[in-house]
Every structure is written in structure tokens, then in C-alpha cells.
Amino acid sequence: MTDRRQFRDLVSPAEARAAIDSLDLAPDPETVPLDAARGRVLAERIDAELDVPGFDRASVDGYAVRARDTFGADEADPIVLDRIGTVHAGAEPDVEVQEGTCAEISTGAVLPPGADAVVMVERTDETDAGIAIRTSVAPGDRVMVAGADVAAGSRAFGPGTLITPREIGLLSALGVDDVPVRGTPTVGIVSTGDELVRPGETLHSEAGQIYDVNSYTIAAGVEEAGGEAVLYPHAGDDYDEMEQLLVKAADECDLVLSSGSTSASAVDVIYRVIEREGELLLHGVSVKPGKPMLVGRLEDSAYVGLPGYPVSALTIFRTFVAPAIREAAGLPEPRTATVEGEMAVRERYSEGRTRLMPVGLVEDGSGDTLVYPVDKGSGATTSLVEADGIVEVDADTDYLAAGETVGVQLFSPDVRAPTLLGVGEDDPALSRLLDRLERPRYLDVGSRQGRRRLRDGVPDVAVVSGPSDRDTDAVDLGGWTREWGLVVPTDNPAGIDSLADLIDRDLRFVNRSTDAGLRASLDAELDRLADRRGTDRRDLTDAVDGYELTVKGFESPARKVIGGAADAGLGLRATADALDCGFVPLGTESVRVLADPDRTDKPGVVALDDAIESALDDVVANLAGFDA
Amino acid sequence: MTDRRQFRDLVSPAEARAAIDSLDLAPDPETVPLDAARGRVLAERIDAELDVPGFDRASVDGYAVRARDTFGADEADPIVLDRIGTVHAGAEPDVEVQEGTCAEISTGAVLPPGADAVVMVERTDETDAGIAIRTSVAPGDRVMVAGADVAAGSRAFGPGTLITPREIGLLSALGVDDVPVRGTPTVGIVSTGDELVRPGETLHSEAGQIYDVNSYTIAAGVEEAGGEAVLYPHAGDDYDEMEQLLVKAADECDLVLSSGSTSASAVDVIYRVIEREGELLLHGVSVKPGKPMLVGRLEDSAYVGLPGYPVSALTIFRTFVAPAIREAAGLPEPRTATVEGEMAVRERYSEGRTRLMPVGLVEDGSGDTLVYPVDKGSGATTSLVEADGIVEVDADTDYLAAGETVGVQLFSPDVRAPTLLGVGEDDPALSRLLDRLERPRYLDVGSRQGRRRLRDGVPDVAVVSGPSDRDTDAVDLGGWTREWGLVVPTDNPAGIDSLADLIDRDLRFVNRSTDAGLRASLDAELDRLADRRGTDRRDLTDAVDGYELTVKGFESPARKVIGGAADAGLGLRATADALDCGFVPLGTESVRVLADPDRTDKPGVVALDDAIESALDDVVANLAGFDA
The missing domain is CATH 2.40.340.10 (MoeA, C-terminal, domain IV)
Structure with a gap:
């Protein structure tokens, strides 16, 4: 905890940008095959090295002729020419068109020697005497001359051109199969922190381990910005280990990013490595979040230290680092x-x-x-x-x-x-309805917060449960009921059969927070019990061990019970059923979907309304204790 | 040429879309590792299987305490607690906090047993007597309880979610390393036509070969739309070969696209294969271009036949096929x-x-x-x-x-x-100036067309050369001069030394079209020569063998000369120099860059103006015959 660095000289965001711009991330240009060129950026100008087409080319099916042989021909008075052969596309002509003759020709075929025009087949007839030409043509008619599309020597693409399918098309036409492109900046990602475990590895929560969020997130961000991400094994807080890892990454990459350590000591180790082995350009930016950002050089590479918290890391990456990667790759910022x-x-x-x-x-x-x-x-x-x-x-x-x-x-x-922004109670039937919509967003902030936010005019809908004053002018889109009560271990070993047991017996309970509609239903039930006992709710709740112990999700109390941390938890019959727990019913509460009156025509709200109308019966059919 | 199919029953574009929609391109869902999931679409809902964090977690560096031990502490009157140990992030606590004690704790570490709050280090002092706590805290302060971020059992993602870096982040936090995603539709691309050669292979122009443009273009389009492209070797027009290839592609892919044949007979072969081996849903759409589009089924796959011309093929692909591939991949149309x-x-x-x-x-x-x-x-x-x-x-x-x-x-x-739309004369100095701009577009339509289009108000600038009436109100951004004349073989073997030689001697000439400023300069010179000879230009040009033979690019006449097809070509000294040809100077013409008066403040025009100002000297320095 000693040697804690102070961020005394915070620089402005503009100075931080300038510092990052001063690092040169751009790798050398390279050559890629045409079929791997999409999304890359041309490193240099490309001039056409050949004419397109490379030969005088028939642009219709028909007959190659000497135009002057057709002069005077018309529908009423065709001129008959001798057919001396056929020229197919992709074949070298083996005939020469001389006076009074013609050659059958396919679209795209080489105009044979002697011919200077093509008559389209629709204006000809095959007759016993030969091919009757029913129109006169001028030299060049129905012929695309060599180079008419692209002339050899002309500028085809400038440097910096982003290669999309249409550029692939012209490059194909020019026969360019090795494409000179800007290099892809390689970005090494070093995550630090002894507590981090990569997804897929075994997580020991009891030892304070958490999944490493930043490595894959930032790697995906790097690739989205046009870089190539290289993940390094995570480093502990040891100076030598960190130095070795950072130097290796700097040797192999154009840019090294570190993140993931939430402890000041690890940041400090990185700080010392960069300062001693490289050059520290700045330490600390006057920005929230992201204050402890580091920018420097290590070996021939650039280095940026991102904050550890995922949102902060992605924010700083998005704001300062992604633009630099795009710039190095030559890619424009997407519109x-x-x-x-x-x-x-x-x-x-x-x-x-x-x-x-x-x-x-x-x-x-x-x-x-x-x-x-x-x-x-x-x-x-x-x-x-x-x-x-x-x-x-x-x-x-x-x-x-x-x-x-x-x-x-x-x-x-x-x-x-999102197509729909919903807020409020978490509920398994709602989750299934949401699955039927395209790109909805739902924030399970609880019924109380849900009502408040709907009144504030932000979300499209709020989903609320439990007792309510119905004081809003929201539009009720419908709803369902759900049975709630106490989730207990399988077969209810403690023999709990009512709310009174929690008060009168020595049982450990797990509650939901006051934002949850379910909690409001519990409190209302406790009020009724207090009335019956002639006391007030507070007296009862003081006697419930764990009444103040609240957890976030609708399944969380049940999971605490399963884990043995409690004898009973507030929850739904459906949850008890799904998790193979016992259940003590205490009541049935209504869940309502309320819409902002100004948003009822919004497509996402209409889709939700339709889903409630058409799918609710299906959705609740196999949810125990639910009723449409 | 026989058996030509008629498109008797053209269907509407809407019917064509419906036919393609009726084909099921969507492959089975699959599982991909998290680091390959970016850009994919979730095939199913993902609920959290664990709490995040998985333990009660210190959210600051400081001391883990029993909150009730701190009651009454303030800056003036700290309470001193015994420090019994340290808990690091990523380590299992080996201490239990009992009355009167505290444990040093790092951000992210597990709250040790007995403790229910954390005091941030800034509100503490190390003293000889122990840790002085200068503030009182409530239970839960500076602690993120297990599941507070994500509760096990809660809905994390709906099906259809597009996976971007932030989704990678939450998937990481949940430890999801195998991600169930929508399958990637595989699209087989069969190009047909005996004349097609893949870029990279040797092109025999004399045999009418051209590079295959559609295969790579459509493949890039397929990948851009979220499919996986599979290129098949190109097929000739033989029924058996085509059938074999199409059936193989249909066996291996969800969708088969053909294109590239410009001959009616090949289209006919494909038509027959689909009709006999599969099911033809439609043949011919009332749309331009793209009338001969085919839609059908082959084996268990979908089939669409695209037109052969590249722009038509890409247009039909973009309009009808790409949306179907996106739909099959579950991807939304990009904004x-x-x-x-x-x-x-x-x-x-x-x-x-x-x-x-x-x-x-x-x-x-x-x-x-x-x-x-x-x-x-x-x-x-x-x-x-x-x-x-x-x-x-x-x-x-x-x-x-x-x-x-x-x-x-x-x-x-x-x-x-584009940042700049320019039209007009093709010119090597201009090409170099354009290289200094970001994403300009330049259409080398010649000076005459350039002037006309500028007057019509479409382009930002026109680049013009040769004699001109200066009748426009365009803004002159500057320009340069270039020496022009006759490009002849190296060392001028025919001993040409003036324009008169073309008229008076038996020489083959190659001209530029009347749109080129260079041609206007030539014609003006011919006018002067005619004046001197007391005749008119037409008499002179009739005597020039090849005066009417015009080619497109500024290098094209020189290349004809190099190829032996002509004795002299209209061109620039710079071109003769670059291509190691001889040169007979005939004059110097001015090249001017003219801007639309309403666009002079447009960034691309300003950038061009700046480039002329700052870079023109450099640009013309090694172009023979150019002067700034």
C-alpha cells in the first residue's frame, strides 16, 4: 500500500490524444491475395496495366461483318452475306471476314480480323442463301474496342482506397491478384491481476477470482477498429514477470495495451517497467473515468495503459485508442x-x-x-x-x-x-416474451424504479408487480399473475408452512430489495399479519433473521437457499419448480406491462403488445404458478 | 444460337423477393469460442449461470471491518483496530475479522469472514497502536455484494443479439466461452463462360479471354453480408460438366449463385440443369438490369442465377440476394x-x-x-x-x-x-495530386465532357486542357502546362519530325477522341497547318491514316505504337519518356483546374487547392515536359 503514485500532473484529453498520435503504430505495408483484400486499404496508387477489354469485343450475339458490306440493308431489302464460321467467347478467331462474308459471333468474343462491326442476331435471318442482314451498321457498332472500359496506364485507384466488393471487381478486371495494402497494426493485450481467470477456465469465487472481462472485450474492439489482437497470458504483480511480458509484447506488436488490474500496486509495477525500460509520455488524464491512463513507448512499440474496470477500459479504448488503430490501418472512422x-x-x-x-x-x-x-x-x-x-x-x-x-x-x-426499452420487475414470463422481440433492451431495476422511470419519460414500458396506487396515466398493455411465497430446500426439511414461521422460529431468510414488486407483496402480507397480531410491521421484521439481507435477482434468494446459506428465500413458485426446491405459497400477485402513452405506436411497443396478445398463453403454460 | 429462351412471364421484383424469401438459406446454429464470436448473432437466450461478482467484494483499497466497530469514529476521534492480516485480490482470505480487528484489503478482494464493510485507505492511518479509522461506516459500505452486478438466473441476452465488443464483455464476465450463434450461410459461387480467367492466371487476350470479375466480387459481397463464400472452378457450357458442378456446390452449400456467362447458351444449360435436377421457381424478372435472373432449388439448397455483366450482377446481388443472406445469418441490415x-x-x-x-x-x-x-x-x-x-x-x-x-x-x-468529385482530362500530374487527397473520385471523361458536366452542376471540379472559350463562371484553382506531340518508337526510326509527315507520308497514326483536350490541341494545330497550306482541316485529316482511330487513355496511343500497331500516336512528352518512346514535340498546352463556384469551400476542393499550391512543383518536377 506504500509507494502509491499520485496523479499530480493530469493532462487534458486533447494532450492525451496528441501523445497517442505521436506514437507511430502503423506497420509496413504488405501484399495480400485479392480474395483476402476486402476491408483493407490500398497502400499505393494502382494504375491499369492492361486494357479492359484487352481486345475488340462483340457486345451482342450476332454476326461480325465489314460495316460497308451492310450499307443499304434494311428490313425490306436485306443483304445476304456468306457465313464463313463462328467465333465463340474465349476462343481465338480462326476466320477472317472478307468482302461479302460474315462470321457468327457470341457476346464477348473477339472481333475476327477483317470485321469492324457486329449485327445483332435479332436483325438477321438464316436463309438457304446465307445470312440475311436486315439493317445497316456503321464501323464500331456493337463492338467494345480494346481499352474502352479501362485504358492501360490510367489511374484506377488512389492510395487510401478502402476495398469493398466493387473495388474487388475492378481489381479483378485488371488482373491484380496481389494487392498492396496498408499493414494491420498488431495490438498486444496484457491483462494483469492475480484475481483474473479467462472464460473457459475454472473460477474459484471463494478465492476472489473473477473472469477476465477486458482481454476479450478489448481484443474485439481492436479487431473492430482494424487491428489484429494478440492476447498474452495474464501477468501477476511481480516486476520481473511484468517486465518480461511487456517487453515480449512490445517486441511482437505495434501497440501494447494493458488493463485489468484494479490494484494500485500492479499499476505501479507497469508504471515502473515503462519508465525504466521505455519512455513514459504521460501518466494521468483529466478525464472521468480513465484518470490513471498511461501512454508511453516500450522498445519500438507504443504503449497505452487502460483502466481496469470494464466500462472505463472500453470507454478509454473507444475514445483514445481505437481512433489511433484506425488511423494506423488507414481506415476511415465508420459513418x-x-x-x-x-x-x-x-x-x-x-x-x-x-x-x-x-x-x-x-x-x-x-x-x-x-x-x-x-x-x-x-x-x-x-x-x-x-x-x-x-x-x-x-x-x-x-x-x-x-x-x-x-x-x-x-x-x-x-x-x-434498441427497438424497445423496458424497465422494471424481473420475471420469467417477461423474459420469454422479450425473446420473441427483435433487439429489445430490458433493465431489471424493479417495479418501484420502473414506475419512477416511466414517469420520467425515458423507457417505452415499465413492467410492475405487487401492490400499486395506479397513479400513472400509463397505458396498460396487459399482464399475468404469478404465485409467490417462500422458496425452501427440497421437501421443506424445516417444515415451514407460513410467514409466521420466519418470525416465530429461528430460521435464516433471504429477502429482495425494496425496489422489487415481490418485496412489496411480502411487506403488504407482513402488514396484514401485523394487523392480525395487533402490532406493526417493524416488530415482525425485526424478528426475521435476514429480512435486511437483500439480493438482486428473482432467483437469487432461491440460490442462497440451495447453497445452504438460508432456510427460506422470497421467490416464485416457478423458480422453486425450475430449481427443484420446495415452496410455501403466500399469495398471487399481478404483473402489469405499462406503456408510455406517447409510445404506444412505436413498433417495438406494438410488437410487445402483439406478443402479449398472441404468445402469453404459450409462455405461461409451463411456468408453475403463472396465469395469463 | 438456337433454343434461345424467351422470358415470356417476367415476374415483378416483389415476386422475385418473395421467391427468394421462400428458399430457406439458414444453416443450423453452431457454437463458437468467445474470441471468434464478434459479429455473430446469438442463436438463443443466455441467462446468467453465476453471480457477478461471485463473492462479496471490496470496491476500494482499505480495511475490512465490522461496521459496528467503527460507530462513533470521526476525523477528530479515530477508533484504532488491530490489523490481523491482509487479503489480496485473487486470494482466499486466511483471516477472520473479529471484534476490534481489521484486515488490510485490496480492491476486488474477497471480504473476509466477520467483516461487513470496508473503510477506504484514505480515511485511515497506520499508527503504532494499530490502524486508526477516521470515519464510521455502515454495513455494506464499499462492498459490492455477490450478484450485485449480475444475478445468477437473470436474463443476460436475448436470441438475435448481435455480438459486438461490449457483448463480448458481459459474456466474458459470465464465463461463457462457447457461444451459441446462428450458423453462417455458405454460398457457392459458380462462374461460367469459357472466356473467363481468374486474376493471377495468364490472360490470353488474343483468344478473347477476360478476367473473371464476378467470382471475387460476389464472394466479397457474400462475406460482407455475413455469409461464407466458396468459389468453385469455372465451368464451361457443357451440360454434364455444369450439372456436376452445380450439384456438387448444392451439396456443399446453403445457396448456390451462378454468374459470369454472357452467352445465352450457357444460361440455357444452367436453366436446364435447375429445371431437370431441381425446381425452377422463376426465370426472368421485370427489372433492368437483371431480367434473366433465375431462382430455384437444387438438392436441398437454394439457387439464384445472376446476370453476367459485373454491375448487373452486383446490382441484383445487392437488391435480392444480400438481404436473404443477412436474414439467414440473423444479421440486421446495416444502418x-x-x-x-x-x-x-x-x-x-x-x-x-x-x-x-x-x-x-x-x-x-x-x-x-x-x-x-x-x-x-x-x-x-x-x-x-x-x-x-x-x-x-x-x-x-x-x-x-x-x-x-x-x-x-x-x-x-x-x-x-467521395470527398471530391472531379471530371475531365486525364493527366499524370493530376493523378499525382489526387494521390495526396483522401478518397477523391475522378472521372476521366475528357475536357469537353468535363466542361459540360461542370456547367450542369454535378462535379466539384473539372480539369480541362487545350484551347477553350473560357465561357464558364467556374473558379480557376490553378494549373500547369504539358508538352504534347507525337509519340513514336524509340529513336524515331521513321524519322518523323512534324505533323506534316502524318499527312504527306504513309504513316499509321493513333488519335484520341474528340473529348480529349489533347485532341483539341491537335485539331487547332491542324487548323493552323491548313491555313498555311490554304486548305481546310478536313482535307488534311482525310490524308492521315488513323485520324479516326481513337483510343481512350492518355497512354493508349503510345502503347499502340509500342505494340507495333502504329507509327505515331498523339500523346505527351512525359508519356514518351515514361514508356521509353521517341517524341516529336508539337506544342505546349495548358491544363486548368476549374471549380464550381458554389463548392470552393468544400473540404475536398480546399484540399485540392492546397495540394496545387503546395505540391505542384514537386509533382511536375520529374514529369518531362511539365511546368507548374
């Missing part, structure tokens, strides 16, 4: 990398440094894009998929007003606003 | 697949069938997108790179008015309007 929208709510901010604010997108009833802040704390990986991009807020901005237009840098060019 | 713009010019059309009109894009002075038709005939491969996409014009539309808003289906989501 879809940014969108504009209006702030859905007012957002205050004044911390004296630039804020890279994670935001979500939602379309309002008119199809306009609204932008809302997603702030779950940088440690939350769920922010990754709940945010669509970031809004860069200047250090001297005090607040963004509702309705203010902002630019959003999307996390990926492929990101777009 | 950038279409743009809107205003017609730059009036375009007439009335052929009674839907027109898929190739168009180019250009931004006007205000940054609005203008759309102009590119019609070079379907045989021109250059249309591929000169057009950006297609406008679908209804069969009953007589014309599109200038200024009318149209939707453009881009040939690729990566296509965008």
Missing part, C-alpha cells in the same frame, strides 16, 4: 460510429475534468433519438450492455439540460438504439 | 446500407419495368448529398467504382426530377460520397 440525440433528462456534472458519460439510446414516439445517462458505477459489467456509447462532457459544463442535443460516440459502429 | 439524397439532374426513364439505376454520390456546397446517374452501359466494369449504389425506380415512373429526393441502396455499408 455509424457516432449519432446525435437529445438528452432525455437533465444531468448535472461538475467535477472539473472531462467526463466520458456512458449513455443509452431510446427512440421516442416520433422516432427521434433520446439519450439517457447509464450510471451504475464503473465496476458494473452490466453497464457494458446497458450503455450504447459515451457523451464527452467538457470539464466546465455544469449540467446538460433535458432536450439538449448531444453527440454520442457509440461503443461500436454496429450499435443502435 | 449505413442506404442513404437519401437529391437528384442532381433530371433523369428520364420509361421502359415498363423496374429500373435499378446505378448512381454516384456527391456532396454539394452545403454538405447535402446529390445523386447522379452513372450510365456507362452494363458491360463497363468501371461503373463498379464510379457508382456508389442504386436507386430503384418504379416501372411506372417516367422521370426523376432534378432535386427530387431518392433513396440510394449503397453497394456496401462502407461506401460513402
Whole structure:
């Protein structure tokens, strides 16, 4: 905990960009085969080395003629020519067209010597005397002369041309099978932290292990930006091990990125390696998140240290690093990398440094894009998929007003606003309905938060359960009921048969948070029990061991029970059923889907309404305790 | 030429789409490793199988405590606790926090047994007596409880989710290393036509061979649309060979595309194979281009026959086939697949069938997108790179008015309007200037066409050479001069020393077309010679063997001379120099870069202006006969 670095001289985001720009990530150009050239960028100008077509070419099926032999021919008075042979496409002509003769010719075939025009077959007849030509043609008619499409020596492509299918087409026509392209920057990714385990390996939660989120995420970001990602085995916090790994990565890659360590000591080790073995250009940027960013050089490579929290790492990568990789690869920023929208709510901010604010997108009833802040704390990986991009807020901005237009840098060019934004209670029937929609987003913030957010005008729908005042002017799209109660171990070994048991006996309980509709149903039931006992709810809940122990998901209490950490948990009969637990029923609550009245015509809301109408019976059919 | 099929029952484009939709291209879902999942689409819903984090986790560096031990502590009156050990991230705690004790803890480490909160290190001091805690904390402070980020059992992703880096992030956090994704449709590409040679193979132009453009182009289109392309060796027009190839492709792929044959007989062979071995759903669509499209089934696969001309093939692929491949892969149409713009010019059309009109894009002075038709005939491969996409014009539309808003289906989501649209003379100095710009487009239509198009308001600049009336209100951005004359074989074996030699001697000449400024300079020189001889130009040109033989590119006449097809060609000293030819100077002409007065502030025009200003001297320095 000693030797903690202070970030005394934070630089501005613009200075950080300049520092990264000063690193040269661009590898040497290379040559790739044509069938691997899509998405690459030409390293140099390409001039046509040959004429296209390479020969005078018939552009229709018909007869190759000497134009002057056809002068005067018309429908009424055809001229008859001797057919002396046939020229097929892809064959060298073995005939010469002389006065009074013609050669049958296919589209694309070489115009035979002597001929200077083609008569299309539709204007001819085969007769016993020969081929009757019913039209006169001029020299060059129905002939594409050599080089008419592309002339040898002409400029075909400039350097920097992005190769899409159509460029592949012209390169094919020119016979270019080795394509000189900008090199692909290789980006080494070093994740640090003793607690990290790669997905696919065994996770020991009891030892504080977590899955390494940044390595694959940043690798995917690198590849999306046109780089090639190289993953290195994760390093511990030992100086020698870290130095060896970073130097190896620097030897092998154009850019080295580190991330993943959340401990100050590991950051410090990296810091010392870069400072001693390379050159540290900056340490600390006046930006939130991302303050502890490092930029430097190591061997002949560039180095950027990303923050450890996934959203922070992706944000800093998106803002500072991806543009540099694109630039090195010669790729333009995709047109879809940014969108504009209006702030859905007012957002205050004044911390004296630039804020890279994670935001979500939602379309309002008119199809306009609204932008809302997603702030779950940088440690939350769920922010990754709940945010669509970031809004860069200047250090001297005090607040963004509702309705203010902002630019959003999307996390990926492929990101777009969801078709439906729902918030509220988590519920297994709802999950199945959502599966039937295209690209919905659902935030399980609980019924209470759901109602509040719907009133604030951000989401399209809120899904709520439990007792409610129905004080909103939301449109009710329908709903279902679900049986709730206590999830207990299989066969209910403790013989729990009512809520009173939790109060009167020595049992360990697991609750849901007050945002959950299910919790509101429990509290209402406790109120009734308190009434019957002539006391108040607080007296009862004080007697419940674990009443204050709340967990997040609708299955979480049941999972605590299964894990032996509790004797009973608040939950659904459907959950008890799915997880093979026992169940003590306490009631049935209603789940309602409420829509913002201005969004009922939005396609995603209509689709949800349709799904409730058409699929709800199916959906609840095999969910125990559910009723449509 | 017999057995020619008639397209008697052309179906509408909508019917063609329905026929293709009726073919099932979607392969079975598959599982891919997480590091190969980017860009794929989830085949099923993924629920969290574990809590994230999987343990109660310190969210800061500091000390793990029993919250009740800190009650009453503040800056003035700290409470001192015994430090009993340390818990590192990624390690299982080996201490238990009991009354009056604390454990040092790193961010991300497991909260040790007994502790229920963390005090951040900044609010503590190490003293001789122990750790002084300068603040009181509540249970749960600075602790992220297990499952607080993602709760086991919660819905993480719906089916149909496109996997971008952020989804990789949450999948990583959940430890999902095998990702169930939609299958990638495999698309077999069969090119037909005896005249086709793959790029990289030897081309025999004399035998009418041309490079196969469609195979790689369509393969790139298939991959861009999310399919996997499989190229088959090209087939001749023989029924048995074609049947064998098509059946093999159908066995191995979800969809078979054929194209590349421009001869009616080959199309006919394919037609018969599909009809006899499979099922032909439609033959002929009322659309231009693309009338002879085939749709059918072969074995268990789908089959679509594309037209042979590259632009037609890509157009039909883009309009009918790419959407079906995307659909089969589960991929949404990219947001950038279409743009809107205003017609730059009036375009007439009335052929009674839907027109898929190739168009180019250009931004006007205000940054609005203008759309102009590119019609070079379907045989021109250059249309591929000169057009950006297609406008679908209804069969009953007589014309599109200038200024009318149209939707453009881009040939690729990566296509965008060029930064600069230039037209006019081809010139080697210009080519080098263009190399210094980002994504310019230049159409070498010659000076005459260039002037006309600039007046029509489509391009940003026109580059013109030769004598001119200067009748435009265009802005002159500058220019250079170039020496022109007759390019002759090395050492001028025929001893040509003036224009008169072409007239008075028996020499074969190659000219440029009347659109070329160079040709206008030649004609002006001939006018002067005619004046001197007291005759008119026509008398002189009649005596020049080859005066009417015009070729397209500025190097083309020289290349004819090198090939032995002519004794002299119209050209530049720089060309003679570059190709090691002899040169007979006839004059010096001026090349001017003229800008549309409304576009002079457009970034691409400014960049060209800057390049002329700063780089012209460099550019002309090693071009013989050029002067800035």
C-alpha cells in the first residue's frame, strides 16, 4: 500500500490524444491475395496495366461483318452475306471476314480480323442463301474496342482506397491478384491481476477470482477498429514477470495495451517497467473515468495503459485508442460510429475534468433519438450492455439540460438504439416474451424504479408487480399473475408452512430489495399479519433473521437457499419448480406491462403488445404458478 | 444460337423477393469460442449461470471491518483496530475479522469472514497502536455484494443479439466461452463462360479471354453480408460438366449463385440443369438490369442465377440476394446500407419495368448529398467504382426530377460520397495530386465532357486542357502546362519530325477522341497547318491514316505504337519518356483546374487547392515536359 503514485500532473484529453498520435503504430505495408483484400486499404496508387477489354469485343450475339458490306440493308431489302464460321467467347478467331462474308459471333468474343462491326442476331435471318442482314451498321457498332472500359496506364485507384466488393471487381478486371495494402497494426493485450481467470477456465469465487472481462472485450474492439489482437497470458504483480511480458509484447506488436488490474500496486509495477525500460509520455488524464491512463513507448512499440474496470477500459479504448488503430490501418472512422440525440433528462456534472458519460439510446414516439445517462458505477459489467456509447462532457459544463442535443460516440459502429426499452420487475414470463422481440433492451431495476422511470419519460414500458396506487396515466398493455411465497430446500426439511414461521422460529431468510414488486407483496402480507397480531410491521421484521439481507435477482434468494446459506428465500413458485426446491405459497400477485402513452405506436411497443396478445398463453403454460 | 429462351412471364421484383424469401438459406446454429464470436448473432437466450461478482467484494483499497466497530469514529476521534492480516485480490482470505480487528484489503478482494464493510485507505492511518479509522461506516459500505452486478438466473441476452465488443464483455464476465450463434450461410459461387480467367492466371487476350470479375466480387459481397463464400472452378457450357458442378456446390452449400456467362447458351444449360435436377421457381424478372435472373432449388439448397455483366450482377446481388443472406445469418441490415439524397439532374426513364439505376454520390456546397446517374452501359466494369449504389425506380415512373429526393441502396455499408468529385482530362500530374487527397473520385471523361458536366452542376471540379472559350463562371484553382506531340518508337526510326509527315507520308497514326483536350490541341494545330497550306482541316485529316482511330487513355496511343500497331500516336512528352518512346514535340498546352463556384469551400476542393499550391512543383518536377 506504500509507494502509491499520485496523479499530480493530469493532462487534458486533447494532450492525451496528441501523445497517442505521436506514437507511430502503423506497420509496413504488405501484399495480400485479392480474395483476402476486402476491408483493407490500398497502400499505393494502382494504375491499369492492361486494357479492359484487352481486345475488340462483340457486345451482342450476332454476326461480325465489314460495316460497308451492310450499307443499304434494311428490313425490306436485306443483304445476304456468306457465313464463313463462328467465333465463340474465349476462343481465338480462326476466320477472317472478307468482302461479302460474315462470321457468327457470341457476346464477348473477339472481333475476327477483317470485321469492324457486329449485327445483332435479332436483325438477321438464316436463309438457304446465307445470312440475311436486315439493317445497316456503321464501323464500331456493337463492338467494345480494346481499352474502352479501362485504358492501360490510367489511374484506377488512389492510395487510401478502402476495398469493398466493387473495388474487388475492378481489381479483378485488371488482373491484380496481389494487392498492396496498408499493414494491420498488431495490438498486444496484457491483462494483469492475480484475481483474473479467462472464460473457459475454472473460477474459484471463494478465492476472489473473477473472469477476465477486458482481454476479450478489448481484443474485439481492436479487431473492430482494424487491428489484429494478440492476447498474452495474464501477468501477476511481480516486476520481473511484468517486465518480461511487456517487453515480449512490445517486441511482437505495434501497440501494447494493458488493463485489468484494479490494484494500485500492479499499476505501479507497469508504471515502473515503462519508465525504466521505455519512455513514459504521460501518466494521468483529466478525464472521468480513465484518470490513471498511461501512454508511453516500450522498445519500438507504443504503449497505452487502460483502466481496469470494464466500462472505463472500453470507454478509454473507444475514445483514445481505437481512433489511433484506425488511423494506423488507414481506415476511415465508420459513418455509424457516432449519432446525435437529445438528452432525455437533465444531468448535472461538475467535477472539473472531462467526463466520458456512458449513455443509452431510446427512440421516442416520433422516432427521434433520446439519450439517457447509464450510471451504475464503473465496476458494473452490466453497464457494458446497458450503455450504447459515451457523451464527452467538457470539464466546465455544469449540467446538460433535458432536450439538449448531444453527440454520442457509440461503443461500436454496429450499435443502435434498441427497438424497445423496458424497465422494471424481473420475471420469467417477461423474459420469454422479450425473446420473441427483435433487439429489445430490458433493465431489471424493479417495479418501484420502473414506475419512477416511466414517469420520467425515458423507457417505452415499465413492467410492475405487487401492490400499486395506479397513479400513472400509463397505458396498460396487459399482464399475468404469478404465485409467490417462500422458496425452501427440497421437501421443506424445516417444515415451514407460513410467514409466521420466519418470525416465530429461528430460521435464516433471504429477502429482495425494496425496489422489487415481490418485496412489496411480502411487506403488504407482513402488514396484514401485523394487523392480525395487533402490532406493526417493524416488530415482525425485526424478528426475521435476514429480512435486511437483500439480493438482486428473482432467483437469487432461491440460490442462497440451495447453497445452504438460508432456510427460506422470497421467490416464485416457478423458480422453486425450475430449481427443484420446495415452496410455501403466500399469495398471487399481478404483473402489469405499462406503456408510455406517447409510445404506444412505436413498433417495438406494438410488437410487445402483439406478443402479449398472441404468445402469453404459450409462455405461461409451463411456468408453475403463472396465469395469463 | 438456337433454343434461345424467351422470358415470356417476367415476374415483378416483389415476386422475385418473395421467391427468394421462400428458399430457406439458414444453416443450423453452431457454437463458437468467445474470441471468434464478434459479429455473430446469438442463436438463443443466455441467462446468467453465476453471480457477478461471485463473492462479496471490496470496491476500494482499505480495511475490512465490522461496521459496528467503527460507530462513533470521526476525523477528530479515530477508533484504532488491530490489523490481523491482509487479503489480496485473487486470494482466499486466511483471516477472520473479529471484534476490534481489521484486515488490510485490496480492491476486488474477497471480504473476509466477520467483516461487513470496508473503510477506504484514505480515511485511515497506520499508527503504532494499530490502524486508526477516521470515519464510521455502515454495513455494506464499499462492498459490492455477490450478484450485485449480475444475478445468477437473470436474463443476460436475448436470441438475435448481435455480438459486438461490449457483448463480448458481459459474456466474458459470465464465463461463457462457447457461444451459441446462428450458423453462417455458405454460398457457392459458380462462374461460367469459357472466356473467363481468374486474376493471377495468364490472360490470353488474343483468344478473347477476360478476367473473371464476378467470382471475387460476389464472394466479397457474400462475406460482407455475413455469409461464407466458396468459389468453385469455372465451368464451361457443357451440360454434364455444369450439372456436376452445380450439384456438387448444392451439396456443399446453403445457396448456390451462378454468374459470369454472357452467352445465352450457357444460361440455357444452367436453366436446364435447375429445371431437370431441381425446381425452377422463376426465370426472368421485370427489372433492368437483371431480367434473366433465375431462382430455384437444387438438392436441398437454394439457387439464384445472376446476370453476367459485373454491375448487373452486383446490382441484383445487392437488391435480392444480400438481404436473404443477412436474414439467414440473423444479421440486421446495416444502418449505413442506404442513404437519401437529391437528384442532381433530371433523369428520364420509361421502359415498363423496374429500373435499378446505378448512381454516384456527391456532396454539394452545403454538405447535402446529390445523386447522379452513372450510365456507362452494363458491360463497363468501371461503373463498379464510379457508382456508389442504386436507386430503384418504379416501372411506372417516367422521370426523376432534378432535386427530387431518392433513396440510394449503397453497394456496401462502407461506401460513402467521395470527398471530391472531379471530371475531365486525364493527366499524370493530376493523378499525382489526387494521390495526396483522401478518397477523391475522378472521372476521366475528357475536357469537353468535363466542361459540360461542370456547367450542369454535378462535379466539384473539372480539369480541362487545350484551347477553350473560357465561357464558364467556374473558379480557376490553378494549373500547369504539358508538352504534347507525337509519340513514336524509340529513336524515331521513321524519322518523323512534324505533323506534316502524318499527312504527306504513309504513316499509321493513333488519335484520341474528340473529348480529349489533347485532341483539341491537335485539331487547332491542324487548323493552323491548313491555313498555311490554304486548305481546310478536313482535307488534311482525310490524308492521315488513323485520324479516326481513337483510343481512350492518355497512354493508349503510345502503347499502340509500342505494340507495333502504329507509327505515331498523339500523346505527351512525359508519356514518351515514361514508356521509353521517341517524341516529336508539337506544342505546349495548358491544363486548368476549374471549380464550381458554389463548392470552393468544400473540404475536398480546399484540399485540392492546397495540394496545387503546395505540391505542384514537386509533382511536375520529374514529369518531362511539365511546368507548374
